Structures are given as structure tokens and as C-alpha cells.
Amino acid sequence: MESVLRLCDITMQFGGVIAVNNLSMEVNKGEIVALIGPNGAGKTTAFNAITGVYEPTNGAIYYKDKLVISNKPRGKMKKLYAGENNGKYHTVMSKTPDKLTKLGMARTFQNIRLFKSMTVFENVLTAKHLRRKSNLFTATFHLNYKEEAKMRAETLELLELVDLLDVKDELATSLPYGKQRKLEIARALATNPELLLLDEPAAGMNPQETEELTEFIRTVREKFDITILLIEHHMNLVMDISDRIYVIDFGKEIAEGTPAEIQSNQKVIDAYLGVAEEDE
């Protein structure tokens, strides 16, 4: 199987706190992989390390078998570092979020971040800026009108695929919550990604909206032939669509497997429900 994203021994330490501890995971082409864990387990921190918001303290990340992010304990961390695998990684490499998006990783946000002053159409169109071939001069003097027309046509096509065409001229923020989420995913798709990273896509949704979203994510994978990594709290959604699940607790991976395996894994049940104390 072709690997799309591979995390090797990612450790994220803030001061003395280890938020993510030696996390390794792999996402293969065409899969939907979920990263779950109880509150404060370090899911979002891991997500931020993957998307270039944070620089991991130690470890490496490969995108399509190419090294994109790598770090070793440096500076103050040299003394403070309390994680494992110290000395295993030597290269220092980091990428800003925009570079990662250019490589083909697009993300959404937990608290929806749409461009507020723009319409639905413009929101998606703006994401097309990344793949432009025009430069500042040709764009300013509208010499790239062919490319511009193509961008607009593609945007309309995408909006039709995600079923938002009827609201294309409405202000993005005036949409109902479920549609805003959909639009955010559509905007990410407009950057032509191969890997879609969803940060709690069902946050703040009611059961019915969650169900619709589950269906939507599934159709997105089929229509766009895309790989998806998601963080989520809604177990219904996770168990429904994931091919594989990673469970972390206190920053450490405690289980990995198919939804059925995870559901019956004692460690996972303990992490979520707490360990029953033996009666004396």
C-alpha cells in the first residue's frame, strides 16, 4: 500500500509537559483514518504538528515518503527534553502551513474559519489562488483571463459536487452551521489536495447534522479519490466511516486497529471510562 502520511516518533514537549509522546502512525492512500482519545489526550497538538502550526520537539513526518518535517531537541529543549528517541533524528526541517498545503495537504478548523466578508463562491475561489500560474503583473492587468475563467469554472463545478451551488452568492457566514462546515471542506478541496485533514468536523453538531456529515465525508472520498485523516469526538461518526483508528491517551498511543477491534479493546475502554478499582 502506498503511504501518504507517516509520523515517526513525534514528540511535542512544552516546557516540562509532554503533550504528544513518541507518536508514530501511518495513513495509506485512499484510507479514512481517525485519531481519537479522551479530552486532553494531545489530539489537536498532534494535528497542529502535522499541519505545520507547531514544530515538533523530536521526530519526523513524511508526506508521500518524502521528508517534510523533522526536528531534534534543540536550544533549551536539549536540557529539558524528557521524551524518548533522543539522538535518533538529526535533520532539522520545518514547513509553514502554506507550503504543506501546496504539497497537497489541506485542512479544516475545529472552530470554523471562513473568510467572513466573502460569498460562498469567493471563499472557494480564493483557495484556487494557490495553484495559479500567473504572476503579479499578468494577474493585475488581467492577462490571465483564461486561467481566471478556468478557476471560476472549476469553483462552480466543485460547488455543484458538494451541493452548495444554490447558495453560491450568499455571504459565507450567513449559512447554517452544517453548510458552513461543508463549505470549509469544499474550500479545502479547492486546493486540490491528496490528503484532507479534518479537525473535529462534527464539533457542535446535532445527531442529524452529524449523520449528514458522515455521509458527506464518505461521498467526498469517493468523488475526489482522496485520503482523509480526522480527529473526532463523536464516536458514531468515527466508528461509521473510519478504516482504521488510532487511540491516544496522555500523548501516547494506546491502541490501533479497525473500529471493531478498537471497540473491544480493554485499554481503550479503560482510557475512556476509567479503570475500576478492585474491591477489597
Added chain:
Amino acid sequence: MKILSPADKKKNTVCNLIMFAALIAVLIYIDATSLSVDMIVKVLQKGCVYAIVVVSMNLLNGFTGLFSLGQAGFMLIGAYMYSVFSVDNASREMVYSFSGKPVINFQLPIIVAIILAGLAAALFSFLIGLPVLKLKSDYLAIATLGFAEILRTIIQWDKFGRVTNGSFPISQLNTFKARLADTAFAKMSFVIPFFIVAVICIGIITLMIHSTYGRAFKAIRDDEVAAEAMGINLAKHKMISFVTSSFFAGIGGALYAVFVGSTNAAPFTSALTYEILLIVVIGGIGSITGSILASFLYIASQEWWLRGLDSGTFMGITSPIFRNGFRLVVFSVIIMIFVLFFRNGIMGDREFSSLGIYRAIKNLPGKIAGKFKKSKAEVQE
């Protein structure tokens, strides 16, 4: 942005053409009949200068969301760059008589000097932008304001006297009027050249805002984090916006020098930046037509319409309170009213369209008639 139907688009183009033609006719009339000292000429010239700078500041503050206060500094660079290359050959020795032999002793064509002024301002802004654009909101404002003040002081340093004439003004500058005096365009040399430069500059900025780069700027303004996640390189795009804005501020500065006919550093204080920022706010942050409209209204009221408040008679009323300085009192009150009650400015973030005016005029009789009917109906009840 509102999307027009094809029929409306056609109508809009026609309306725009009519308005444009009317504007040109008015300008030609003004140029042919006025003297250079006439108030209307002064107001239109200064209005053009301000319009360019205000729109350039709107590009940065309104469309890219970078709160920069360096506009006066970049105008200063533009004005000096233009002036140094535009002193009249015959009187150069006289102009520089306090500072020693001038280093630059040739004169460039007026358009070349103006473009050079823009490029110089752009270069400076690039250098300043490298460290400064990493800052956010207020910090960016303070840093750019500081740089502008530093520039103003450095340029008056007498060690640079042989180029900048130290703290003495550089006078005897090349102007459109002098340039066109003996040509067929002599009767079009007051206001029209200023308008041509302003239309070109504002046109380029507008085109840029409506391009894919403009959308990227707006994305950065709306949400930096999301913009970056959508693959927009923040450092690069902020720099593009900053340098473009400064380029046109430099051209505005050069045009200001043309307008005044001489240059010194004194008017380019932070107060000028605040004035420009104020016009941006009055016009509406994020509206180009609002900025243009506000520039002309502001200059007209400041220089012309409210003059009477200073000199005794205003709108036919003579009163002892109308004496020196009262104009500024009234002006401040107007500004306060704006800030308190019209926080979005004249235009908000909408654009002014000639089609809109046409519709408003067309619907006006209907509306008045409607009001009459309504009041009649109320009476009958």
C-alpha cells in the same frame, strides 16, 4: 460583491461611459476657463493627490488588513525623489545656494521623475517591510510611524544638503503647466494631467484588487490563519501589498510636489498620515470609490467650502465668531459626527456605481408619488 445580470452589466457599462464622458467634459471646461489660482483648480489638483494616497492606504489597511501608518514617509521619499530630479536647470545654483554645489545637476522628464519617485518609495518600503511586516496590528502601526518620522529627520540632515537641500525647500520645480505651456495642450494643463495620473494609479490598484491577488489580500484580512492554511504565503503577499501601496504613495508624494511647486520635509509629518487615515475611514474602509469621493469632499471642505468660517462670512451670515481657527472647530465636529454615527463611512465596503445612481434618479418620481399616495391614504383613514 453583487453579481449583475448580463442586461444590467450592459446598462452599467453605458452608465459608466456617460459618467466618464461627462467628467471629461467638465474637466476640459474647467481647464479652459479657470486661472491657476482659482479655488476649484487647487481643490481638484489636491484632491487628485490625496485620492491616490488614500486609495493606496486603503489597499493596505482596508483590503489587506495591515494597520500601517507610514504613508507620509513614503510620500516624503516620493516628493524628494521627484524634486531632486526636477529642479529647473537655470535656477539650480540659486535653489541650492545654502547647501553647496548640487550633486544631481540634470533634469528628468516629468513622467520619468514621477515613476522614479514611486520606485524609490517602493524600494524603501521593501527594506522597511522585511523586519516590520512580521509585527501585528498596533505594533506594525507604531513601527511604520517611527520609520516615517526617522526618514523625515534624516532627509533634513545637512550632510545630505547637496542632494536634498537640507532643511531648505527645493523650489523651482518642473510642473505640468510649465511643460505644456507652449504646446497644443496649454489649455488642458491645470487639472487634466493630475486626473490622468490619478486615474492610472487608482485604475491599477483597482485591477489588482479584483485579481486573484486581491482575493488573497482579502483572505489575509479576514482570517490570517485560514489564509495560510489555504496555501497563501503570508510574508510574500503582505510584502506585495505593502510595496504596491508605498509605490503609489510615492507617486502621490511626487504629485504633491508638482502641486505645490516646491518641496520641503515639513508637511510630511505623522499628522498627514492621520489625515489620510481619516479620509480612508470617512470614505469607508474597503471601498475604493468611497476613498475617492471622501478625498475630494474632504479637500473641498477644508480648503474651500468652510473657508468662510475663518474669514467672517459663511453662507451669507456674518458673525464675530467666524474668525481664524473656527473652521477647524466645525471640521472637528463634522469628523466626530462621522465617527460616532457613520462608523462605516460614506460607502461602507460597498462600491459606488453609476447604475445605482441612474436607478435612484429613475425611481425618485415614483417614490415621491408613492409617499404622496400614502399620506393621502392616511388622511382618508
